[in-house]
Amino acid sequence: MKTQNRSYREIAEVIKKRIENNEYPTNALIPKQVDLAEEFSVSRTTIAKALDILISRGFLYTRRGAGTFVTKSMVLSKQDFYVQDYIGLTNQFPDDTVTSKIILFEIVFPDEKVQSALNLKAEAPVYNIIRLRLLNGQNYMLEHTRMPVHLIKGLHLEILQKSIYKYIKETLQLTMSSAWRKIFADKPNEQDKKYLGCTETDPVMRVEQIVCLTDGEPFEYSITTRKYDQGSFIVIDQKSRC
Amino acid sequence: MKTQNRSYREIAEVIKKRIENNEYPTNALIPKQVDLAEEFSVSRTTIAKALDILISRGFLYTRRGAGTFVTKSMVLSKQDFYVQDYIGLTNQFPDDTVTSKIILFEIVFPDEKVQSALNLKAEAPVYNIIRLRLLNGQNYMLEHTRMPVHLIKGLHLEILQKSIYKYIKETLQLTMSSAWRKIFADKPNEQDKKYLGCTETDPVMRVEQIVCLTDGEPFEYSITTRKYDQGSFIVIDQKSRC
DNA sequence: AAGTGGTCTAGACCACACC
DNA sequence: GTGTGGTCTAGACCACTTA
Numbered sequence: 001m002k003t004q005n006r007s008y009r010e011i012a013e014v015i016k017k018r019i020e021n022n023e024y025p026t027n028a029l030i031p032k033q034v035d036l037a038e039e040f041s042v043s044r045t046t047i048a049k050a051l052d053i054l055i056s057r058g059f060l061y062t063r064r065g066a067g068t069f070v071t072k073s074m075v076l077s078k079q080d081f082y083v084q085d086y087i088g089l090t091n092q093f094p095d096d097t098v099t100s101k102i103i104l105f106e107i108v109f110p111d112e113k114v115q116s117a118l119n120l121k122a123e124a125p126v127y128n129i130i131r132l133r134l135l136n137g138q139n140y141m142l143e144h145t146r147m148p149v150h151l152i153k154g155l156h157l158e159i160l161q162k163s164i165y166k167y168i169k170e171t172l173q174l175t176m177s178s179a180w181r182k183i184f185a186d187k188p189n190e191q192d193k194k195y196l197g198c199t200e201t202d203p204v205m206r207v208e209q210i211v212c213l214t215d216g217e218p219f220e221y222s223i224t225t226r227k228y229d230q231g232s233f234i235v236i237d238q239k240s241r242c
Numbered sequence: 243m244k245t246q247n248r249s250y251r252e253i254a255e256v257i258k259k260r261i262e263n264n265e266y267p268t269n270a271l272i273p274k275q276v277d278l279a280e281e282f283s284v285s286r287t288t289i290a291k292a293l294d295i296l297i298s299r300g301f302l303y304t305r306r307g308a309g310t311f312v313t314k315s316m317v318l319s320k321q322d323f324y325v326q327d328y329i330g331l332t333n334q335f336p337d338d339t340v341t342s343k344i345i346l347f348e349i350v351f352p353d354e355k356v357q358s359a360l361n362l363k364a365e366a367p368v369y370n371i372i373r374l375r376l377l378n379g380q381n382y383m384l385e386h387t388r389m390p391v392h393l394i395k396g397l398h399l400e401i402l403q404k405s406i407y408k409y410i411k412e413t414l415q416l417t418m419s420s421a422w423r424k425i426f427a428d429k430p431n432e433q434d435k436k437y438l439g440c441t442e443t444d445p446v447m448r449v450e451q452i453v454c455l456t457d458g459e460p461f462e463y464s465i466t467t468r469k470y471d472q473g474s475f476i477v478i479d480q481k482s483r484c
Numbered sequence: 485a486a487g488t489g490g491t492c493t494a495g496a497c498c499a500c501a502c503c
Numbered sequence: 504g505t506g507t508g509g510t511c512t513a514g515a516c517c518a519c520t521t522a
Contacts, residue, residue, distance in 0.1 A: 042511075046512080058422060064490065066489080182475070183477065185470040204445075210316075232424045237327075239419045275507080306500050499508090
């Protein structure tokens with residue numbers, strides 16, 4: 001048997017494009033699973049798995065016995081983004097200029113909080129990085145990052161000015177696969193006031209996150225801070241609850 | 243063949259309990275899929291599907307070629323909760339007393355925003371509800387809810403004082419299956435100051451959400467507001483990205 | 485009654501980790 | 504090389520909707 005191998009991810013990608021291109025318009029019934037299976041020359045099981053991705057991302061929903069439908073699309077402001085799909089600021093704004101001003105860059109031993117988050121011993125050194133991220137030249141976000149030196153080798157200033165994630169992916173050939181995120185509102189601290197232009201009454205939104213590689217190893221512990229009016233966080237929630 | 247039908251959801255539930263009971267301790271390798279398949283008398287495919295749920299919820303992670311491992315558990319404050327699993331305040335705090343003070347309860351015609359969110363025509367009436375939710379007698383959260391009258395029949399004051407979700411589930415026999423949520427920080431408004439005890443410099447956290455039934459029909463559009471120090475939102479993000 | 489998605493099976497081959 | 508998870512197949516039966 002020839003290996004067609006347009007795997008379920010690729011099929012999901014194709015169907016997603018059809019939704020975006022309005023080939024499958026909002027609220028419309030899309031072709032049934034058997035027809036899609038025939039079109040893509042795969043089994044119905046593979047189609048179901050592809051659709052599962054789009055269902056969990058909120059693009060489709062099903063009614064057993066009736067069919068699969070396109071979800072009514074939500075209009076988002078440009079700055080809003082899907083928390084479950086976040087892979088760095090450079091990726092969030094591909095059409096804008098993202099730059100960074102390095103406020104701190106050093107190598108230190110991790111405190112207990114960081115040891116616990118990154119699963120490290122006290123004697124394993126970590127990068128300690130504070131960056132001000134700018135969007136089209138405007139101060140946008142403060143980012144405090146800790147990464148284990150032994151995992152993220154060879155980090156230097158030039159990389160920090162661009163995208164750390166790009167370096168990890170393209171140069172180190174590492175793939176991130178999961179993240180744990182905590183989102184909360186807070187009062188601005190002195191640093192927020194200085195760099196983000198917050199006044200005493202301007203709330204900030206913080207995201208504390210631990211990001212892991214495909215082997216489950218945590219490589220980033222970070223806290224990012226935005227002024228309250230700089231975008232929202234979108235979360236899609238779908239059944240399969242247990 | 244006898245129908246064992248401990249479906250993948252039930253198996254996921256059992257394995258989740260084992261993790262919680264430390265039968266499968268943190269960072270440990272759990273039995274391989276073939277062994278689990280044998281134990282539960284199901285095919286390996288069904289086990290894989292069960293594990294997928296726990297992986298997407300962040301309890302497990304896999305390393306191809308090596309095995310399936312228990313994720314390092316994150317210690318959470320009691321008030322923090324998983325956004326992707328939110329099914330109402332009464333469910334979030336099963337061991338506490340959740341009560342409500344009804345601030346507004348009326349039936350109105352929806353404005354454009356609500357029409358759009360709930361997929362309604364201008365002449366379809368909606369409940370317009372504002373509740374102050376109390377946790378163990380303490381003011382905890384403000385909730386502004388709109389629900390279509392034709393879907394959520396027979397709502398009355400007594401229900402509002404307890405749990406609307408319970409009424410929808412148990413009395414109306416409707417099942418919710420998906421939600422779209424937008425999380426953002428904000429300055430407190432007059433109502434927040436009055437009911438949540440916010441001062442001018444106390445940020446609030448708002449969650450705007452649209453919740454749908456299993457047939458994809460939206461039945462709730464709501465905005466909930468908490469004082470910034472009343473808990474955080476946890477989001478787990480896992481591959482299968484497309 | 486007919487049609488659609490939901491679930492499950494038994495088996496297969498592949499990619500990757502570990503020895 | 505051996506063992507593990509990742510993916511896929513072809514087919515089956517069930518649950519639910521629609522008519």
